[in-house]
Amino acid sequence: MNETNPIGGLPAATGALGLDTYEMSMRFGSFTALDQVSMKVWPGTVHALLGENGAGKSTLVKCVAGFQRPTAGSILIDGREQSIPNPVVARSLGIGMVYQHFTLAPGMTVAENLLLAGGKAPAVIDWKQKRAELAQFLETTPFKLDLDARPQELAAGEKQKLELLKQLYLKPRLLILDEPTSVLTPQEADEVLGHVRQFARSGMCTVLIITHKFREVMTYADDVTVLRRGKTVHHCAVRDTSPALLANAMVGESSAAAPERAAAPVLNASSSATASTTASLEVKGLDVMGDRGTLAVRELSLAVAPGEILGIAGVSGNGQRELVEALVGQRPRAAGAVKVQGEPYAARREENHRLKVRSLPEEPLRNACVGDLSVAQNMALRDFDQAPLCVGGRLRFGHWRSRAREWITGYGIKTQGEGAPIRSLSGGNVQRAVLARELHGDINVLIAANPVFGLDFAAVKEIHTRLRGVRDQGGAVLLISEDLDELLELADRIVVMSEGRVVFETPAASAERHVLGAHMGGGHH
Structure with a gap:
């Protein structure tokens, strides 16, 4: 077969492709990352790849996408063995990949990033025509993105949508998604995965998705493969499995169910907000400017009592990031007051020590x-x-x-x-x-923003246990998360942010996912 043209001189095939890995192994020195993995992905299906961090999921997809060459075994595309020595060959076979880490060109607009994705942008671009084409392309997707925005102005969820759009724009035959929803709310995740599944069902594309959210596997995937320590330990149709079976396969023993939550001695919402003497953290009428010179947080008030976890829900990009930055001193406050233990709090290092305020920011390597x-x-x-x-x-x-x-x-x-x-x-x-x-040490207030973003099963469990520990010792925890499941599991009370405001509040015990979703989706109720 002609190496330079992987299609062997035939016209490039279109539509969903079938992918098989046959006894594929990958060794790095003495370490075996993949151990004779055989996996069958049917054309036009959504296939989920589950496993803890280090189980070999990323290595497997990197081999398929041409970033690594397996040490043994083979890759079959549409039943024919195929050498994929590099990403260019993978791309010519119709294989596209969306990474967990963003690969956007920061100084360029959404429109420019989409065109760049093709890698074949002409030297002179007819922007009027291209913009019309891109706008038309966006019409075929469920996502609304501002073509003139730049990635640094986009929230994580919007960046993830742009990464996905970049690939969809190229009409791939196999789309590989590496934890595409770790930055999305349940609504956004449903939107993205629903769109991707439709795309597969239409026969245009096959989808291989790395995730560790069981709900996504059960709802959107047709088949699932579980890897553990580089081996395939579970491989079946989704209708023949259950979250419990998947969890057992992933961790290798029956994972204990989440402990039942003891209700924290919480002041009810209205009393904690009014009785400021009892609040460990109190925010009143806070305004914060965003990066685009408009208010990102508007007249926001909330209070967190000692021994309470207050969850902030919201679709990515509704002022949560700016709120956290204003609270921890990384962004100026335009108006309003913040108090800790009844004292004015400006987030200076000395105050953090004296008032015992701590924070777990998002992207800790960059922010902490x-x-x-x-x-x-x-x-x-x-x-x-x-x-x-x-x-x-x-x-x-x-x-x-x-x-x-x-x-x-x-x-x-x-x-x-x-x-x-x-x-x-x-x-x-x-x-x-x-x-x-x-x-x-002792903690009065802990501000945690998406504290388990992109972490595996075991790390998530451990961090959640530690957050509960802070609450149980009388600390006030403000938990900002784009994962509604996380908030429902951990918080005592949940407020929803939309367009920079608090638009809804409920005790977590009686919170209903669809009601929260409606408020998160915007529109003032």
């Missing part, structure tokens, strides 16, 4: 760490100038290191040691390191 500093140094950022880390003006590095080693063990952080630069850790381990630092 200094990438080139070691794990031990990052763990000491909050209190390096306090005893016992600093005595009589002298920094005691031995203490930093021994405490870091304790935390690495206590939090199960996988690292080459406390001296390794923190940027060398995986996302889940960076988050655990930040957690160890932020949860150390």
